Amino acid sequence: MSPRPILMRKISFEPGATYFKPAGVPLRSLEEVSVSFEEIESLRLTQLKGLSQSDSAEKMNISQPTFNRVFNSAVKKVSDALVNGKAIKIEGGNYEKKK
Numbered sequence: 001m002s003p004r005p006i007l008m009r010k011i012s013f014e015p016g017a018t019y020f021k022p023a024g025v026p027l028r029s030l031e032e033v034s035v036s037f038e039e040i041e042s043l044r045l046t047q048l049k050g051l052s053q054s055d056s057a058e059k060m061n062i063s064q065p066t067f068n069r070v071f072n073s074a075v076k077k078v079s080d081a082l083v084n085g086k087a088i089k090i091e092g093g094n095y096e097k098k099k
Helices: 037-048 053-060 064-084
Strands: 009-011 032-035 087-090 095-097
Touching: 009 037, 009 053, 032 064, 037 053, 037 064, 037 095, 053 064, 064 087
Parallel strands: 009 095, 032 087
Antiparallel strands: none
C-alpha cells in the first residue's frame, strides 16, 4: 500500500515581504528560521481573520488535523525566531494560490 498523495494546500495570500530580521543585527550573524507559505496562511486565517481551525482548514483544502499540524509548526517557528532573535525567511511549501 502506497502513502496517500499530498494535496496541494490552497492559499489566497502571499506576503509582500518574505524576510524579517531583528533591527541592528548584521544578517551574517543571525540564525534563520524558514517558514512555509502555507504556515503563514494558517497564521493569517486564524490570528488575523479570526477563523476557527475547521474553517481555516476548509479554506486551505486540508483536513483539520493537518491544519493543526501546519499551524502549530508555524507558531513554534515564529516563536523561536522572536524569542531567540533569529531571522524569519518565508519560502517554499506545497501550495497553490487560489484564483
